Amino acid sequence: MRIAHRTGLTVGVMLIVVGMMRPLKAQDLLSESLSWFPPQTIALEYSSPSTLRSLPNYESLRAHYLGHNLKTLEASLAKLGIHESDIDEMTLGWEAAGGKTMQYEGLAAGRFDAASMDQHANAAGIAAHPIAGFKAYCLRSDPNSSCVVILDSSLGIFGPLPILRGMLQARQGQGPNISSNTQFMDLVHSAQSDAPIWGVALGQAVAKWFKAWMPGEKNFQMDWATAFKDVSALSYRIEASDNVQLHVKLDCASEQGASSVRQLLEGLKLIQQLAWHTTNPNQPNPFQNIEVEAANRQVSLNMTADYAALEHVGPLGKP
Numbered sequence: 041m042r043i044a045h046r047t048g049l050t051v052g053v054m055l056i057v058v059g060m061m062r063p064l065k066a067q068d069l070l071s072e073s074l075s076w077f078p079p080q081t082i083a084l085e086y087s088s089p090s091t092l093r094s095l096p097n098y099e100s101l102r103a104h105y106l107g108h109n110l111k112t113l114e115a116s117l118a119k120l121g122i123h124e125s126d127i128d129e130m131t132l133g134w135e136a137a138g139g140k141t142m143q144y145e146g147l148a149a150g151r152f153d154a155a156s157m158d159q160h161a162n163a164a165g166i167a168a169h170p171i172a173g174f175k176a177y178c179l180r181s182d183p184n185s186s187c188v189v190i191l192d193s194s195l196g197i198f199g200p201l202p203i204l205r206g207m208l209q210a211r212q213g214q215g216p217n218i219s220s221n222t223q224f225m226d227l228v229h230s231a232q233s234d235a236p237i238w239g240v241a242l243g244q245a246v247a248k249w250f251k252a253w254m255p256g257e258k259n260f261q262m263d264w265a266t267a268f269k270d271v272s273a274l275s276y277r278i279e280a281s282d283n284v285q286l287h288v289k290l291d292c293a294s295e296q297g298a299s300s301v302r303q304l305l306e307g308l309k310l311i312q313q314l315a316w317h318t319t320n321p322n323q324p325n326p327f328q329n330i331e332v333e334a335a336n337r338q339v340s341l342n343m344t345a346d347y348a349a350l351e352h353v354g355p356l357g358k359p
Contacts, residue, residue: 069149070232073131074225076147076197076207077218083134083142083249084228085239090128092236095280097347113186116179120188121160122196126150133218134245135203142248145199145207154190169201172208176201223273231275231289238277246274246290267304270297271339284350288341295337302334305341324349 070086077084092098102124114124127150137143154175161168161177168175171189178187178201189204190196197207209215218224227240241249247264271290279285292298309330316325326349331342 069129069131069147070228072195073133073147074219074228075217076211077133077145078135078203078206078210079216079218079220080135081133081218081221081224082136082243083239083241083245084224085132085237086232087130087132088128088236089124089130092280093125101347101350113179116186117188119160119164119166119179120177121156122152122188126152132239136244142245143200143203145203146197148196148198149194150196152190152193152196154193157188157190171201171204172212174208176204227273227275231277233277235277235279237280239275241274243272246271249274249276268301270294270301284345284347286341286343286345290339290341292337292339298334298337298339301339302332305332305339326350 073084092102095101117123127148129149130146132144132146134142134144157177158168158175166177166179168177169187170176174189174191176187176189178185180186185200186198187201187204188196188198197204199207206215210217224240224242227242231238231240244265247268250268251264268290270292272293273291274288276286276288279287290298290301292301309327309332312327313325316323316327324346326345327343329344331340333340
């Protein structure tokens with residue numbers, strides 16, 4: 041779950057861009073995203089907040105898992121008049137930003153009011169940055185922080201300003217997009233699902249995904265990049281109905297690599313269960329029911345957890 045920004049041109053370009061905008065159907069958001077995201081994208085996640093909001097446990101789980109970073113982000117977006125209930129679908133893309141960091145961009149489909157956002161921004165003292173005939177509002181003074189652009193009443197984009205410029209250029213056919221990365225496109229299309237949350241990761245993003253979503257990862261003294269060096273790609277989906285089901289597939293470079301990764305995951309599972317028993321002796325372990333299997337060069341991890349058990353886990357992941 042995460043949000044971002046970009047920059048401006050002439051009235052002629054503005055008319056071209058506006059002509060391209062149209063209300064999105066639900067199934068269109070992914071294809072739209074693939075024409076906007078830059079070719080260096082190494083991870084993508086699709087989520088459907090409108091589907092998740094129908095779950096009876098949604099509000100309590102959302103409040104529990106939001107975490108400090110996302111709470112700060114929500115508070116910032118509220119200053120622009122944008123609330124979680126306004127967003128029906130979202131796609132997030134991540135790209136390496138050098139060193140240990142990753143920066144992200146995204147598209148959101150829902151109900152947006154550019155005039156209202158202008159009013160809220162003015163009241164909050166948030167300056168507008170002109171970008172290709174639109175206005176980008178950055179949630180902090182740093183343009184490399186998250187910025188938001190409302191394109192029309194049903195579509196917005198977010199990310200750092202430099203990334204947003206590239207996204208608009210790509211959508212106008214004036215710059216490259218992720219469709220030129222055939223490995224990534226094949227992975228996305230094979231992972232595409234009706235699940236309310238699903239995503240993919242390539243290369244270094246695989247280790248970052250596991251580190252972000254491993255509960256208590258700070259207690260694991262390990263080199264995550266080295267641990268997952270044999271994994272070339274990851275795909276996952278999260279199903280939510282009577283319980284929560286996580287399904288993960290890891291593509292490895294060889295059968296030997298897949299065997300090593302399976303052993304690693306089994307070891308992490310054992311360590312997590314021991315740590316949980318020590319720190320939460322009287323609480324059900326939501327990660328108890330994890331199955332890890334390896335076949336040829338692929339490793340699968342499947343987990344089923346009750347909502348009640350998940351409420352005992354601290355916030356996971358990064359926005």
